[in-house]
Amino acid sequence: MGIIKIKDLIYEYAKHDEEGNVESTIRAVDQVSLDIKKGEFIAVLGHNGSGKSTMAKHINAILTPTEGTVWVAGKDTAKEENIWDIRQNAGMVFQNPDNQIIGTIVEEDVGFGPENMGIPTEDIWKRVDNALRAVGMIAYRKHSPNKLSGGQKQRVAIAGVVAMKPQCIVLDEPTAMLDPMGRKEVIATVRELNEKENVTVILITHYMEEVIYADKVIVMDNGKVVMQGFPKEIFSNVEKLKSYRLDVPQVTELAYELKKEGLPLTDGILTIDELVDELCQLRLKI
Numbered sequence: 271m272g273i274i275k276i277k278d279l280i281y282e283y284a285k286h287d288e289e290g291n292v293e294s295t296i297r298a299v300d301q302v303s304l305d306i307k308k309g310e311f312i313a314v315l316g317h318n319g320s321g322k323s324t325m326a327k328h329i330n331a332i333l334t335p336t337e338g339t340v341w342v343a344g345k346d347t348a349k350e351e352n353i354w355d356i357r358q359n360a361g362m363v364f365q366n367p368d369n370q371i372i373g374t375i376v377e378e379d380v381g382f383g384p385e386n387m388g389i390p391t392e393d394i395w396k397r398v399d400n401a402l403r404a405v406g407m408i409a410y411r412k413h414s415p416n417k418l419s420g421g422q423k424q425r426v427a428i429a430g431v432v433a434m435k436p437q438c439i440v441l442d443e444p445t446a447m448l449d450p451m452g453r454k455e456v457i458a459t460v461r462e463l464n465e466k467e468n469v470t471v472i473l474i475t476h477y478m479e480e481v482i483y484a485d486k487v488i489v490m491d492n493g494k495v496v497m498q499g500f501p502k503e504i505f506s507n508v509e510k511l512k513s514y515r516l517d518v519p520q521v522t523e524l525a526y527e528l529k530k531e532g533l534p535l536t537d538g539i540l541t542i543d544e545l546v547d548e549l550c551q552l553r554l555k556i
Contacts, residue, residue, distance in 0.1 A: 273438055273470050274306040274329055274360070278338035281324055298324040300493035301338075308437065309468045311461070313481035313501075316490035317515040322474050325490070329440050329472065330362040343437060358387065360438045361431030365446045367423035376418075376426055377402070377411040383434040394433075401433040404467065405459045421452025425459050432463065438470040439463070445477060453477065478505075478519045482540040489514060506538035521545050 281299040284292045299321045306312055316322040327333040328340045331347040343359040345352040364370060373379030377398050384394045402408040405425040415423055424444055431439055441460060445453035457480050464471045473480065481487055487504040489497035491514045497504055504511070505518050508526045512518075518526070525539035525548075533552065539545050 272305045272307040272310075273343060274304065274472070275341045276302055276304040276325075276328070276338070277340075278303055279325065279328060279335050279340060280337035281321075281328065281333060282336045298493055299328075302490075302493070302495055303338075304488065304495070306438075306470065306472065308470055309464070310485045311464045311471045311483070312473070312486050312488060313484035314472065314474045314488045314490060315476065315478075315481065315516055317476070320490040320514075321493035322490045323442050324493075326362075326440050326442050326472065326474050329438070330360050331356045332362070358434060359436055360440060361434055361436040363424070363427050363431055363439060363441045363444050365443045367420070367427040370427040370430065371415045371423060374414060375411075376407065376413050376415055379415060379426060380411075380429045380433050383430055387434060397433040397435070398429075401429040404432055404463060405429045406455075419452060420448045421455040424448065424452065424456045428456070428459060428463075432467075432469075436469070438472065440472045440474070442474045443476070444473075445475065445480065453480070476516070478517055478522075482519060489516070501540060502538035504538075505540060 279299050279302040280297065282295040282297050285294045285296060287293045302325055314322045324333065328335065328347060329342060331353050334348045340347040342356045345355055347356055371379050373382055380401050381394045381398045384397050389397065402411055405428050407422065407425050407429060410418065410422065415426055418426065445456050448456065460471055460473065461483060463469045473484065475481060482501050484501055486498060487501050488495055489504065496514060505522045508518050508522065519540060521542050522539055525535050525545050529535045535548050539548065
């Protein structure tokens with residue numbers, strides 16, 4: 271079993287009438303099964319309402335299944351006695367860092383989680399140092415979070431999770447409220463944590479450029495997993511992705527259009543360097 275295992279997950283939201291009676295139910299996640307290994311970088315794509323965020327909230331036991339089972343580090347998320355361990359093993363970072371930052375000083379905010387876990391004070395400060403270094407924010411430890419940029423705030427929010435030493439971090443559209451520079455900062459931070467610290471990363475996003483370095487991409491639509499595979503495999507299916515109301519990276523779109531015009535390019539080109547290399551190879555053959 272991987273660090274995260276999801277089997278036949280179904281989650282239904284209840285719709286209530288004015289008197290509080292259940293009027294109907296909406297199935298947000300429908301028969302999802304996944305097995306995520308320790309140290310993997312998983313990207314989850316889907317348009318608004320596809321069920322990706324609802325599915326992600328099960329990994330941190332914010333939600334529990336209507337049917338099916340979710341295990342985190344071997345523990346069933348539906349059992350109340352497991353919640354403390356689950357939330358230590360799977361940290362969550364949300365869209366808006368202001369909703370997670372509560373301290374008036376950066377280092378105090380990062381130390382809040384470990385303090386709640388009952389970690390000795392001396393160890394808390396070691397964790398704070400290590401977490402701030404891991405996200406490149408050690409120079410801002412004495413700053414007020416209110417004076418940081420959006421990207422810097424999100425890195426502080428990530429540091430707060432890292433300080434609790436989870437095996438897995440779930441990021442629910444962490445760059446949705448950031449400008450392009452902030453998005454690059456946060457994704458670079460997440461990739462470094464994954465590569466250097468072997469932290470399992472589950473990134474929920476709708477920015478295609480953020481997923482090209484993932485180990486696996488999962489596409490959701492109407493609560494179901496409709497595609498999964500390596501980034502190159504997923505982005506080789508441009509028309510299929512568009513049928514699920516998703517875009518592809520700009521360079522992938524350009525290569526796809528060039529191929530339609532007759533250039534013999536490979537499918538699923540993900541980076542500018544890949545495209546330039548293939549075009550240069552074609553020029554040498556002429």
